[in-house]
Amino acid sequence: MSSPRKARLEAAIVDAIEHPKKRNSLTRCMKRGRDSRSERLATLHGGAAFRQEVKAIKTRCIEQLPELQSRFIAAAEARGCQVYLAADGAEVAEICLRIAQERAFTQVSKSKSLTTEEIELNDDLQAAGLTVIETDLGELIIQLVGDKPFHLVFPSVHKMRDEVAEIFSKETGKPVPPDVDAIMKVVREYLRPIFLNTDIGMTGANIGIAETGGIVIETNEGNGRLVSSIGKCHICVMGMEKIVDTLDDAMMMVLAHPVSASGQLPTTYVTWMGGRSPLGVDGVERESHIIILDNGRSRMREDPAMQEALRCIRCGACMNICPTYGVVGGHVFGHIYPGPIGIPWTSEVHGLETAGDFAELCISCGLCKEICPAEIDMPLMIAEVKQRDAEEHGYPATNRMLMAAESMAKLGCTTAPLANWSLRQPWMREIMDRFLGIDKRRSFPAFDGQTLNRRFRKRARKLRGAAPNAGSARKVVFFADLFVQYNRGDLGMRAIEALEAAGCEVVLPKLQGCGYPYIGYGNLNAARDAALYNLARIAPYVEQGYAVVTPEPTAAYCLKIAWPKLLPYHPHAKQVAEASHEIFEYLLAQGFEGGANALGKRYGFHCSCHQRPLGAGAGVQAWLKARGAQVEFLESGTCCGMAGTFGMKAGALGYDLANAVGEPLFELFKGSGVEAVVTESSVCAIHLRDGTGLPVLHPLELL
Amino acid sequence: MQDALAREFATAFEAVRGVVHLVPTRATAAEAIVRILKEAGITSAAAAALPEGLQEALVAGCGAAGIALMQPPYLAADLPLSMDGPEAGITGMAFGVAESGTMAEVCDEDSVRLVSGLPRTHIGVVFASTLVPRLVDAAAPMRAIFQQYPKNVTVSFISGPSRTGDIELILTLGVHGPEYAHAVVITEEQA
Ligand code: SF4
Ligand code: SF4
DSSP states (O other), X not given: OOHHHHHHHHHHHHHHHHOHHHHHHHHHHHHHHHHHHHHHHHHSTTGGGHHHHHHHHHHHHHHTHHHHHHHHHHHHHHTTOEEEEESSHHHHHHHHXXXXXXXXXXXXXXXXXXXXXXXXXXXXXXXXXXXXXXXXXXXXXXXXXXXXXXXXXXXXXXXXXXXXXXXXXXXXXXXXXXXXXXXXXXXXXHHHHHHHTOSEEEEOOSEEETTTTEEEEEESSSHHHHHHHHSSEEEEEEEGGGEESSHHHHHHHHHHHHHHHHSOSSOSEEEEEESOOOSSTTOOOOEEEEEEEOTTHHHHHHOTTTGGGGXXXXXXXXXXXXXXXXXXXXXXXXSSSBHHHHHHHHHHHTOHHHHHHHHTTOOOOOHHHHHOTTOOOHHHHHHHHHHHHHHHXXXXXXXXXXXXXXXXXXXXXXXXXXXXXHHTOHHHHHHIXXXXXXXXXXXXXXXXXXXXXXXXXXHXXXXXXXXXXXXXXXXEEEOOHHIIIIIOHHHHHHHHHHHHHTTOEEEOOOOOOOOHHHHHXXXXXXXXXXXXXXXXXXXXXXHTTOEEEESOHHHHHIIIIIHHHHOTTOSSHHHHHHHEEEHHHHHHHTTOOOSOOOTTOEEEEOOOGGGGGGTTTHHHHHHHHHTTOEEEEOOOSSOOSOTTTGGGBSSIIIIIHHHXXXXXXXXXXXXXXXXXXXXXXXXXXXXXXXXXXXXXXXXXXXX | OHHHHHHHHHHHHHHTTOEEEEESSHHHHHHHHHHHHHHTXXXXXXXXXXXXXXXXXXXXXXXXXXXXXXXXXXXXXXXTGXXXXXXXXXXXXXXXXXXXXXXXXXXXXTHHHHHXXXXXXXXXXXXXXXXXXXXXXXXXXXXXXXXXXXXXXXXXXXXXXXXEOTTTTOXXXXXXXXXXXXXXXXXXXXO
C-alpha cells in the first residue's frame, strides 16, 4: 500500500474512533441484524441448512448462466418485455435515455437498486435533464444529501432523526419536527404525487427466473409495487448474475435474502412480475424493458479466484458481522458496495485500485464467510485482491515482515535471553514501533530457549528410542504451529504427554507454521508454498493411518478448510483435512480423562474466529466442564480484533482498530466476574490479556 | 391440517404487525370486513379480485353501513388518481403461506395492485384451504399461476403492513402503502 493511501485510511479510522455516536448506531444496526437472524434460524425449518441450498443453487445457475440467460430472454420476450444486454453503465444509460426521449418522458421514480447505484445511473439520467427520485426512504435520504450507502440494507443508518428531519424540511420548505412518525407523514405526502405522476418506474430485480421470464422485486416499504405498477413504462436494470433457473430456486432466494439480512421471512412485499400488465380493464398494453447488465460479471465468471462473488444475493449479512466495518462503516470500508463483499465486487466493477484503497481493512477473521447465505469465501477472495494489489504497489513493509513471523520467531528462539531482554526495553520498543511498525503498547510472550522439536528430540534420546505407545493403533502427527514451537515448548510437551496418556504414539516431523498470515496479508502464493511444504511431510503419515492434531485453532482451520481450498487439485489435501483435529476434541474422542481438577473454577471462554467453523471450541469446553469448571461462552458477536498479528501493528491500522473492535468484548469479560479467560488461540490471548487485565489461560496450562 | 395452518398463518401475520380475522364463510367474511371498516371510521373503500359471493355480500354490507365502495371494472383512464381517494383497499388472494403469514395476490391488470398498494388500510381475503405450509412450498402454486397466464401476470406476496426501519432502525409502518394490514381467513368454505 502506497503511503498516501495508508495515511487516508488511518485518518478515517481515527475519525471513526473519535465519533462514537455514528459508530454506535452502526453497531446497533449490525447487532440487531445478527440477533434477529439467529432468532429466526432457531425456529426456521432446517435452521441454517438453507445456506448449502443457496450455495448449490447459485453455483449451478452461475455455471449455466449463458443458457439460463437465453432462456430468460426468450421467456420474457414471450411475455411482451423488451430485453437488452448492456456491457456497462454507459450502455444502460443510453438505453434508458433513448426510451425516455422517444416518449418524451421526464419523471423517473425508482425503487432501491444497488445495480443502478453500481453504475451511478442517476447521474447520467439527471445530466440529460430527467428528474430522478429514489422512493425507498433510506435511498431518498442519501440521495437528498448526495451521500453513498453506509450499509447495504440500511443505507442511511448513519443519519439520526434530527438530521433526517432537517433534510426533509429543507426539501419541502416546511418545518419538520425531529420525530420519526412526523417525518414518515411528511415523506408519505412528499412521495405520493411523485408516485402518481411517474412516467418511468425504474426498479432493480432481486431475481430473474429463466423458467417464467419473470423478475422478482423485494421491498418492505411497498415502493417497488407502486413504482412498477403506476409508471407509464417500467424499466428494470438487473445484474446478469441474478438469473436463476426455476421458481423453486427463486423461492429459496426469497427466503434466504431477508432471513440473512434481518431475520425476516420474507420481505413484506415480494412482487413477481411476468411481463407488464395494463393499468386497468381496457387492456391497453404497457411497456416493460429489462436491461441485463454485465459490467465485469462475465469476466468474473471466468476468473476462478473471483467467480464465487457472483453468488452474492446482496443480503448484507456479511457487513453485520465484519469487525472492522463495524468501526469505520461503509464510507471508509467500501466504495459503492460496502463491507466484506464490497472488496471483491469493487475490485471487479470499480477497479483494483479502488478496492486496494480499503482492502487492508479486512483482517481476515473469516466471520463473513460463516454468515453468508451463499457461503462465499470472502476472506480468500479478499486475499486475492490484496495479492493483485501488491503486484502493483508491493506489500506494506510491516505486513511483509509479519508474514515472515516464523523466521523472526526462530531467531527469537535461538537468541532467547537477548531477544527477551530487548523486547522488555522501552527504547527497543520505540525503535520497533517507529521503524518496524510494531506497536510499542502491545505485549509479547517471551521466546523459549529451545524449540518444541528440540525438546521432543531430547526426550527421545533420554528414552533411548523407546517412544511411548510405539506400535499403538492410535498414531498422531503433532502439528505445533508457532506458539508452542517457539514460545511455549513446555505446553507443547504437555499436549504431547496428554496424547500419549490417551494411548497415542506421537511423532513430530519438521514442519513450518500454518502460514495463515500469508492469507491474511494477501500473499496466496506463499500460503500455498507453506501448505505444500507441510502437506508433503504430513501426508505420508496420514496415508499410514495417523491423525493430525494441533493446539492452535488457526492451524486447524488451515489443515481442515483453507489448504484444501487453496490447493483444490492436491492429491492429499482433502485426506489430511479429514484426518485433522483440534487437540481437545481429539483427546475427548479418545476418552482422555486427565488434567487438573478445576472444580469450583469459573472461566470465560473465548472462541477465536477461525475456531467457529470447527465447532466453536466445543471440545475444550466439554473437557473443562468434565474437570468440574464452570465455563461461560462470552462473545460480542464478532471478532476480538487481534486477527493474528494485525493487532500488533502500530497505530490506527493495527493496535487502535484492534482495540476499538475488542472493546465490547473486553467489557463483557471484565463485567462477568470470571477468574480467568480461557482461549486456545495464542494471539487472541495476548489481546485479551492486554485488553481486560484478566489472567488468560491456554487450556494446555490446565493439563 | 388446514386448521393448524390457519393458526400458524395467524401467528405469523400478527408477528409482522398484521391483524387476522378467522371467519367460516364468505358471508361472515363480508361482515368482518364491514366491521373492520366501521371500527376504523372508514367511509370509502375499493375492492378488487374478490371471490364470487363475497363481492355481492360486501356491496350489501357496505351499503347498509354507509360506506362508499368502489368496485371493478376500473378504467385505466381514471387510474392511478381514482385510487388515491379510498381509505381502504380490499383484495382477494389466490393462496397463502402459513409459515410466513404471506398472502399471494394475482392480477393481470394493475388496478388490483393499486387497490392493495395505495390506501392506508389493506384487507386481504384468503381461504384457509389454499394455505401451503412453508414458503418453499409456494413454488408449486406459483408455477400453476404462471402457466395459467402465459402473457402478463403479477403476483404480489403481502406479509403485513408497509414497513421501514430506515430512521434509526425504528420500526415504522405505512411509509408509502398500507399502515394497517388485515387478513380475513375463510376457514370452512372452500376457495
Ligand atoms: S474476513 Fe473478517 S475482517 Fe475480513 S471482511 Fe470478512 S468479516 Fe471483515
Ligand atoms: S456476500 Fe454473502 S453475506 Fe454478503 S451480501 Fe452477499 S450474500 Fe449476503
